[in-house]
Amino acid sequence: MTSENQKPLLPLRDIVIFPSTVVPLFVGRKKSIKALEEVMKTDKSIVLVAQKNPEVDDPKEEDIYSYGCLGKILQLLKLPDGTVKVLVEGLERVKINSVKKEEKKYLNCEIQIVSSTGDSQESKTLASNLIKKFEKLSNLSKKEASDFAKNLKSLTSTSHIADNISSNLNIQLFEKQHLLEIFDLTKRLEKIYEIIEKETSVITMEKKIRGRVKNQMEKTQREYYLNEQLKAIQKELGEIEEGKDEVSSLSNSILKAKMTKEAQTKCLSELKKLKSMSPMSAEATVVRNYLDWMVELPWHIKDKKLENIDLLAAKKILDEDHFGLEKIKERILEYLAVQKRVGKMKGAILCLVGPPGVGKTSLGKSIARSTGRKFVRMSLGGIRDEAEIRGHRRTYIGSLPGKIIQQMKKAGTKNPLFLLDEIDKVGTDYRGDPSSALLEALDPEQNIAFNDHYLEVDYDLSDVMFVTTANTLNILPPLLDRLEVIRIPGYTEDEKINIANNYLIPKQLKNNGLKNDEWNLDQPVLKDIIRSYTKESGVRNLEREISKLARKTVKNILTKEDGDKVISSKNLSKFLGVKKFNYGEKESDNKVGIVTGLAWTEHGGEILKIESAIMPGKGKMQITGKLGDVMQESVKAAKSYVRSKSLEFGIIPPIFEKKDFHVHVPEGATPKDGPSAGIAMVTSIISSITGIPVDRNIAMTGEVTLRGHVLQIGGLKEKLLAAHRAGIPKVLIPEDNKKDLVEIPKDILDKIQISTVKTVDEVLKLALTKELKPVEWIEVENIPKTKNNEKPTAGSTH
Ligand SMILES: Nc1ncnc2c1ncn2[C@@H]1O[C@H](COP(=O)(O)OP(=O)(O)OP(=O)(O)O)[C@@H](O)[C@H]1O
Ligand SMILES: [Mg+2]
Secondary structure, three states, X not given: OOOEEEEEEEEEOOOOOOOOOEEEEEEOOHHHHHHHHHHHHOOOEEEEEEEOOOOOOOOOHHHEOOEEEEEEEEEEEEOOOOOEEEEEEEEEEEEEEEEEEOOXXXXXXXEEEXXXXXXXXXXXXXXXXXXXXXXXXXXXXXXXXXXXXXXHHHOOOHHHHHHHHHHHOOOOHHHHHHHXXXXXXXXXXXXXXXXXXXXXXXXXXXXXXXXXXXXHHHHHHHHHHHHHHHHHHHHHHOOOOXXXXXXXXXHHHHHHOOOOHHHHHHHXXXXXXXXXXXXXXXXXXXXXXHHHHHHHOOXXXXXXXXXXXXXXXXXXXXXXXXXXXXXXXXXXXXXXXXXXXXXXXXXOEEEEEOOOOOOHHHHHHHHHHXXXXXXXXXXXXXXXXXXXXXXOOOOOOOOOOOHHHHHHHHHOXXXXXXXXXXXXXXXXXXXXXXXXXXXXXXXXXXXXXXXXXXXXXXXXXXXXXXXXXXXXXXXXXXXXXXXXXXXXXXXXXXXXXXXXHHXXXXXXXXXXXXXXXXXXXXXXXHHHHHHHOOOOOOOHHHHHHHHHHHHHHHHHHHOOOOOOOOEOOOOHHHXXXXXXXXXXXXXXXXXXXXXXXXXXXXXXXXXXXXXXXXXXXXXXXXXXXXXOHHHHHHHHHHHHHHHHOOOOOOOOOOHHHHEEEEEEOOOOOOXXXXXXXXXXXXXXXXXXXXXXXXXXXXXXXXXXXXXXXXXXXXXXXXXXXXXXXXXXXXEEEEHHHHHHHHHOOHHHHHHOEEEEEOEHHHHHHHHEOOOOOOOXXXXXXXXXXXXXXXXXXXXOOO
């Protein structure tokens, strides 16, 4: 810091001038021009300071930085538009102590010269390194800087080198100002070093990225070019005919498919996208698959108009395929008749409910045949994922439409018969609720616009005839609400024999290539097969056994074995192996505590043995046999009922505290549930307490209340069929179920004697082999103590 001085000031909008650099400036502001004119009259030196904000037109002291550069005007040129071009040379760093406004209106300031400090050997080395770095940077950024670099090398003062480089750096104004304000040379050089380093790495990175992008571009262009060439070669070879390339053939198919407007627009826009894609790319495959699906879906093709259904022919076909099932066929015909009149599929959807093997699925097929519709089937068993029904969005790799749309494509027409098998087996979990998608498909109000995630456009399902099947009525309530349930309860023995003779045997003979005269079956054999080799409501096992017989017969014929020609009751076991079941499950004699109940499961009706035993203990109750909650409660209710009425049944109450009770329902591996074994439980408990045996010829079903009333039960037909299969001659049913007897086949009513009961008393009267004798029981207070201080047994429950 050497001298103080008064000098005119030239504010600079966008440049910082460093000592030892020569810079041209354009000066336009009147005040600045005045300042220049002023200094030209004197020693031509002027203070050059940067403005903090370049936008300020008339800067004051606070608008300029407080450090600047003292400069000398080397040249001044007045341009015709009134502005002035000057060439200035920076001389020294100066500190601006104060700024004054002159009368002549330019700024005048008082300055103090600041010289650089810290010039040492270290700074010299740093400076020469810096020159190399800067050269490298200039080469990288491809600036015409070779002259400048040469000049740099000719400079001897370290401070000048630093300032020259600073002035040439590509950095912001405030950063340059910062460099101007570092007086310590080493520090300034280090700062510059840091800036250059940063700049170099940025430029290198940019270069790398640019290179990569370029490569990518070249690759795509190359692929495009090669593909075009490939096309040209294929055309030359005649593999693609003119105008019949992929895009135009797709666009033809789109138009031919006669889609809905929405679908067509969507397809055409996808096709447009496909055109601009490289044909081998993954995206193009996705779009192509999508278009293939859309084009192949039946959008307008319909089979035979609904109004043309011939009801008589339909009835004939139904009869041809299935024996009996009169009511069900009748209901189906009603349904078809309405369709014929209305011409549209409105109204509830048929749901065939029944045990396995009763012909639900095959009835569905038969309905399709009788109405001339295509038949498609989808099993809902185990479907837990909504996407299986509604499809995945196309963004997923390998996505496909849902099963409904897949089956529609398979059907190839808009109005097939669509069988939704096992609708009671749809489940719900975290992957969404498939039943909600089903609801949309089944609801005639909504299915005009069924939404599949993959297709993205609506598809009209309103012409489809949906038929559903289920084993139980455990169907989700909103689904069940849309269904019209038709029950197929199971077949009687006579019906099964008829089905076997007229349907199963001819079918199996044909399947196994047997001629009629090669098949010799004694008629009574069928009954034996049904009784000893099957135990079912339907006829699937029966069909399997018949098929086994047919198979063995064919084998005997072909191997020319001298096997039996006629299948009779005597040699049946040679064909089918040992008997699988014992016909007639009633007990060999009347037993205490064992009662035959009747149950209804998804396999149809079944016999349920209920056993109870009492043993010395403390009044504990044990229930075994894998019973469900409801059945366990029903055992407890039965016990409470017996206890509350014990005197009427001839039971002396203390027994309930002195004995343990055990109720068991054998075949412990199969789960059992439901309240309908109530009266059987009561009977069993009373029998085991009183020791009176139960009539083995009686089976019973009915729920029991705590007051001893017998309540209505479900599945009467199935239960009676089960009793019939087991060869039980007498069945007790609730009085309220009397109305259901009209539905029971006559041959069952002929073979089983049915008694209706209203109260437990009636049950006991019929089921126990001896009458119960009530006991009289009088509560006496203050029972006198006996000599040995023992309570009399009768008083101990008090
Ligand atoms: N009434 C009948 N007349 C002729 N054949 C019958 C009859 N009932 C069932 N069948 C035959 O029994 C076999 C089994 O029927 P199907 O497969 O339709 O049973 P399902 O009720 O669908 O059983 P699941 O509940 O196990 O699916 C079929 O071959 C069918 O032709
Ligand atoms: Mg089925």
